[in-house]
Amino acid sequence: MPVEHRVAARGRLRARVVGVVAGRVSVPGMGQEGEGGASGRGRCVGWPALDERRGPLQASLGTLGQRLQPGMADSAQAQKLVYLVTGGCGFLGEHVVRMLLQREPRLGELRVFDRHLGPWLEELKTGPVRVTAIQGDVTEAHEVAAAVAGAHVVIHTAGLVDVFGRASPETIHEVNVQGTRNVIEACVQTGTRFLVYTSSMEVVGPNTKGHPFYRGNEDTLYEAVHRHPYPCSKALAERLVLEANGREVHGGLPLVTCALRPTGIYGEGHQIMRDFYRQGLRLGGWLFRAIPASVEHGRVYVGNVAWMHVLAARELERRAALMGGQVYFCYDGSPYKSYEDFNMEFLGPCGLQLVGARPLLPYWLLVFLAALNALLQWLLRPLVLYAPLLNPYTLAVANTTFTVSTDKAQRHFGYEPLFSWEDSRTRTILWVQAAGSSAQ
Numbered sequence: 001m002p003v004e005h006r007v008a009a010r011g012r013l014r015a016r017v018v019g020v021v022a023g024r025v026s027v028p029g030m031g032q033e034g035e036g037g038a039s040g041r042g043r044c045v046g047w048p049a050l051d052e053r054r055g056p057l058q059a060s061l062g063t064l065g066q067r068l069q070p071g072m073a074d075s076a077q078a079q080k081l082v083y084l085v086t087g088g089c090g091f092l093g094e095h096v097v098r099m100l101l102q103r104e105p106r107l108g109e110l111r112v113f114d115r116h117l118g119p120w121l122e123e124l125k126t127g128p129v130r131v132t133a134i135q136g137d138v139t140e141a142h143e144v145a146a147a148v149a150g151a152h153v154v155i156h157t158a159g160l161v162d163v164f165g166r167a168s169p170e171t172i173h174e175v176n177v178q179g180t181r182n183v184i185e186a187c188v189q190t191g192t193r194f195l196v197y198t199s200s201m202e203v204v205g206p207n208t209k210g211h212p213f214y215r216g217n218e219d220t221l222y223e224a225v226h227r228h229p230y231p232c233s234k235a236l237a238e239r240l241v242l243e244a245n246g247r248e249v250h251g252g253l254p255l256v257t258c259a260l261r262p263t264g265i266y267g268e269g270h271q272i273m274r275d276f277y278r279q280g281l282r283l284g285g286w287l288f289r290a291i292p293a294s295v296e297h298g299r300v301y302v303g304n305v306a307w308m309h310v311l312a313a314r315e316l317e318r319r320a321a322l323m324g325g326q327v328y329f330c331y332d333g334s335p336y337k338s339y340e341d342f343n344m345e346f347l348g349p350c351g352l353q354l355v356g357a358r359p360l361l362p363y364w365l366l367v368f369l370a371a372l373n374a375l376l377q378w379l380l381r382p383l384v385l386y387a388p389l390l391n392p393y394t395l396a397v398a399n400t401t402f403t404v405s406t407d408k409a410q411r412h413f414g415y416e417p418l419f420s421w422e423d424s425r426t427r428t429i430l431w432v433q434a435a436g437s438s439a440q
């Protein structure tokens with residue numbers, strides 16, 4: 001039976017903590033290189049500047065937890081640490097949570113914060129590490145503060161990933177930008193010193209002009225201009241995180257932050273891959289090529305993205321001067337291919353075929369269909385949510401080369417992919433097969 005625990009502070013209801021093994025929320029106590037970054041400091045057309053929106057976090061810590069000891073002192077290296085993963089029940093978040101439990105020896109308590117808690121969290125509570133499930137919303141500053149209080153490290157993956165028009169631009173901004181601001185302010189107020197933010201390749205591009213980004217790295221010059229609410233929000237949030245590096249947190253020590261920028265993530269739990277599989281099954285085993293095979297789209301395996309988060313979080317203290325305020329693309333040995341050809345690496349062994357060596361429809365017709373979908377979405381909005389995969393934005397992303405080639409994470413914090421391409425491929429195929437058959 002999960003224990004339900006409500007954390008009260010300042011007389012208000014805080015985030016719901018579900019299943020705290022020992023019924024306790026806070027266990028506090030612990031502690032630039034010139035590389036600039038592939039722009040990402042781009043412009044968001046039609047979006048407000050950072051400071052035009054909400055002010056700083058208002059919530060106080062109230063009675064929550066003990067006061068933090070500043071920093072993780074050398075003498076306390078063996079000390080067990082408290083980690084918080086926001087969005088810990090999402091596609092990437094679940095992998096980060098499991099990776100931490102498997103590969104972080106200093107982990108003493110793992111707080112999993114999400115708007116929607118997954119039932120799989122229950123199975124984690126029998127292990128040696130205390131797993132604290134916290135149902136909360138990153139847009140609620142007091143809920144975030146309650147969850148952060150006493151944590152040594154925050155991995156902030158929570159976000160609204162929507163490029164299909166399901167959510168309003170305001171909601172995307174609220175979750176991705178204000179939510180991130182709340183996380184930063186909570187760190188500052190509680191004395192939490194280490195923050196790893198899950199950014200995105202979308203912070204850089206593809207831009208609105210469709211310029212290719214061909215095997216670029218964090219220093220590649222690129223004109224980052226965004227119009228879509230999702231990349232705009234990720235770019236603004238990333239900037240907040242990087243600018244917060246060096247801020248004094250409660251206790252007097254500096255906040256150390258970095259941002260990881262995955263390209264398109266794939267692997268177990270990837271819903272769009274599963275949707276393509278089901279669509280192929282419905283079409284009798286066929287998928288139809290829409291994008292030229294020559295357009296390269298960057299992809300990275302979820303297990304390696306999770307591993308990169310764990311390593312970055314671990315090394316942030318020791319290598320604060322080098323890593324603080326830095327951005328890192330997420331990369332591994334996944335091959336450079338078009339979006340559709342890459343998907344076929346998994347869908348092919350599951351019995352699907354991609355028809356056509358070249359796109360079956362002329363590009364202008366795809367542009368027309370994407371625009372039609374956008375129009376239908378707008379017309380139908382008062383009645384029903386129409387949000388197909390194809391729209392002008394997704395077409396532009398899928399049809400513009402964007403791949404990375406870098407070793408910055410290896411140089412800065414010793415990252416090597418944990419999973420080879422063969423492992424990543426096999427794991428993903430097994431998951432697609434299982435996810436597909438469970439849908440039958």
Ligand SMILES: NC(=O)C1=CN([C@@H]2O[C@H](COP(=O)(O)OP(=O)(O)OC[C@H]3O[C@@H](n4cnc5c(N)ncnc54)[C@H](O)[C@@H]3O)[C@@H](O)[C@H]2O)C=CC1
Nearest residue numbers: 087089090091092114115137138157158159200262264265
């Ligand atoms: N999926 C991809 O290909 C890529 C994702 N990313 C980033 O990685 C992060 C994770 O993305 P995914 O795992 O793919 O998405 P996801 O949708 O599977 O996971 C996001 C999680 O955040 C939670 N969440 C959303 N709004 C929340 C709120 N207001 N309060 C608390 N929790 C909230 C959701 O419930 C979900 O569990 C996001 O920040 C996204 O921008 C970056 C690059 C590529």
Ligand SMILES: C[C@@H](CO)CCC[C@@H](C)[C@H]1CC[C@H]2[C@@H]3[C@H](O)CC4=CC(=O)CC[C@]4(C)[C@H]3CC[C@]12C
Nearest residue numbers: 161163200202263264290339389390394395397398
């Ligand atoms: C034109 C269609 C023909 O089959 C294919 C449409 C595919 C699109 C739905 C995807 C193509 C590229 C994807 C995006 C990309 O991987 C980068 C992303 C990074 C993120 O941070 C979030 C997800 C995404 C925007 C991802 C979303 C789906 C695509 C647009």
